[in-house]
Each structure stands twice: as structure tokens, then as C-alpha cells.
Amino acid sequence: GIQVEQSPPDLILQEGANSTLRCNFSDSVNNLQWFHQNPWGQLINLFYIPSGTKQNGRLSATTVATERYSLLYISSSQTTDSGVYFCAASYEYNNNDMRFGAGTRLTVKP
Amino acid sequence: GAGVSQSPRYKVAKRGQDVALRCDPISGHVSLFWYQQALGQGPEFLTYFQNEAQLDKSGLPSDRFFAERPEGSVSTLKIQRTQQEDSAVYLCASSLARLGWDRNTIYFGEGSWLTVV
Numbered sequence: 001g002i003q004v005e006q007s008p009p010d011l012i013l014q015e016g017a018n019s020t021l022r023c024n025f026s027d028s029v030n031n032l033q034w035f036h037q038n039p040w041g042q043l044i045n046l047f048y049i050p051s052g053t054k055q056n057g058r059l060s061a062t063t064v065a066t067e068r069y070s071l072l073y074i075s076s077s078q079t080t081d082s083g084v085y086f087c088a089a090s091y092e093y094n095n096n097d098m099r100f101g102a103g104t105r106l107t108v109k110p
Numbered sequence: 111g112a113g114v115s116q117s118p119r120y121k122v123a124k125r126g127q128d129v130a131l132r133c134d135p136i137s138g139h140v141s142l143f144w145y146q147q148a149l150g151q152g153p154e155f156l157t158y159f160q161n162e163a164q165l166d167k168s169g170l171p172s173d174r175f176f177a178e179r180p181e182g183s184v185s186t187l188k189i190q191r192t193q194q195e196d197s198a199v200y201l202c203a204s205s206l207a208r209l210g211w212d213r214n215t216i217y218f219g220e221g222s223w224l225t226v227v
Contacts, residue, residue, distance in 0.1 A: 004152075033216070041199060043153070043218035086152050097166065098143075100152030 002027050002089050006101035013077050013108050021072040021104045023087030030091065031098065032063055034072050037084040046072070046085075077108045112136075114219035116202050122225045123192045131187045131222040135204030139217075144177055144187050145201040147221070153201055159185060192226045199223050 003026035013019055025032070034046040047054050047061040049070065054061055058077075063070040074081055084103040091097075115134040123129050135142050141160055145153035146169075155169040161182035170177070174192075179185040189196055199221040 035218075041221045041223075043201065043203075045215050045217070048215070088152075097155050097158075097168065100145075100154070102150075102152050 001097065002029065002091060002099045004087055004089055004099050004101035006085075006087055006104050008104060009102065010105045011107070013106065015077060015079060015108055015110050017077050017108075018073070018075045019077060019106070021074070021085050021087075021106075023070040023072070023089075023101055025068050025070075025087075025089045027068070027091065029065070029089040032070055032087065032089045033098070034061055034070070035086045035088065035100075036081075037086060037103070039083060043086070074106075077106075079108045079110055082106055082108050114202055114204050114217050116200075116219035116222050118222060119220065120223045120225075122227060125194060125226055126191050127226075128188065128190045129192055129224060131189075131200050131224070133185045133187070133202030133204075133219060135183065135185070135202070136206075136217055137183075139204035139206050141205040141207055142179060142185050143203045143205075143216075144185070145203065146171075147199040147201055149198075156187070156200075189224075192224075194226050197224055197226045 005024045007022045032050045035043045037043050049061045049063045051065045058075045060073045084105050086103045088098045088100045117132045144156040147153040157177045158166040159179045174190045176188045201221045203216050203218045205216045
């Protein structure tokens with residue numbers, strides 16, 4: 001199945017700093033999504049982005065499908081951005097089996 | 111309800127005990143997923159339902175794990191004869207989409223935290 005690797009595994013920022021999280025995937029995908037898991041365990045969908053670029057407030061994401069990676073940008077980080085960010089991807093022919101990476105744990109300090 | 115609801119939120123089971131975890135998806139959502147998340151790792155796919163049909167159960171780790179969604183709404187994940195390695199958070203998710211993840215937003219519940227002692 002698809003292998004999904006995320007980097008860095010941990011990231012500590014000062015409030016107001018910018019950051020880039022990376023997701024590499026091993027094969028062609030037709031579905032790629034970014035999620036944020038808050039300290040209470042809730043997973044929130046941030047972006048559906050199998051290709052191209054999307055922006056939502058201080059967050060944006062870019063996927064370059066031909067080079068098998070996706071980037072999540074967080075600008076002007078806030079303490080509420082803390083948590084674990086997951087990237088998940090699936091093949092076109094098995095759309096139900098979404099594979100998650102191990103996540104990037106982000107800590108934003110005031 | 112407004113979101114995906116899971117119960118119990120926390121469960122401590124003695125090794126060998128059977129447990130049942132419940133998921134109430136968002137009303138009208140066709141697709142329902144179960145994931146297992148071990149500490150410090152990403153969620154791992156267990157099984158997928160489209161309405162009442164279990165279309166994919168390839169992720170269930172052993173025959174001790176069983177899931178059902180008899181009326182196409184509420185789902186139950188049952189673990190028989192629990193082992194310590196079953197300790198994890200069990201996440202349920204639902205989507206309006208008929209084709210699994212597709213382009214629709216997936217909504218996750220807060221999870222059921224299972225500890226087997």
C-alpha cells in the first residue's frame with residue numbers, strides 16, 4: 001500500500017513564526033488530505049488537496065502530485081495551532097483505505 | 111446530532127474481556143469508517159461501511175475484531191478477548207460521500223480510548 005512519510009516529526013515555534021510541514025507519498029494518489037488533531041484527540045479536516053494549491057486563512061497547502069509530495073504552510077502561528085498535523089492519502093482504486101502518516105507534532109509557545 | 115459521537119469515551123478492560131464501542135455518525139452520512147490509533151502514531155484503517163454494507167474490512171487485525179452497522183446509521187466495533195496490544199484510541203468517521211473518502215469532508219469523532227490491563 002501507499003507509504004506516507006511526514007517531516008519533521010516535532011516542531012516547536014514561537015508565537016507569530018511561520019512553518020512548513022512536509023508529506024511525501026510513495027505512489028500516485030487521487031486523494032490527499034491534511035488533518036489537525038487537537039490535544040483532546042479530535043481530528044479536523046483542513047484541506048482536500050490531491051493537486052494544486054489551496055488557502056484558508058493563515059493556512060495553505062500545495063501538492064505536487066508528479067513529485068509525490070505535499071506541503072502545509074502555517075503563517076503567523078498561534079498557540080491554538082498546537083497539536084498533531086496528519087497527512088493522509090489513498091489510491092484511486094481503493095479510495096476507502098486512506099493511509100495516514102505518523103504526523104508532525106507542533107507546539108507553539110506564547 | 112451535530113457531529114460524530116462515540117461512546118464510551120474511555121474504557122478500561124481486563125485482558126480477555128469483550129468490549130463494544132459505539133459510533134453515532136452524522137445523520138444522513140452514507141460512509142462510515144473505523145480507525146485505530148496507537149499512542150504517537152497516525153490512525154490506521156480498520157473497516158468501511160457504505161450504509162449497512164461492510165465493503166472493506168481488510169484492516170481488521172484479527173478475527174477478534176468485528177464491526178456492524180445493521181440499519182445503516184449507528185455502528186458498533188466489538189473486540190473479543192481483548193489483549194494488551196489492543197490498547198489504542200478507536201476513531202470513527204463519517205462522510206456524506208457514497209464513494210468513501212472522495213471529495214467530501216470527513217468528520218471524525220473524538221474517539222474511544224481503550225486501555226487493556
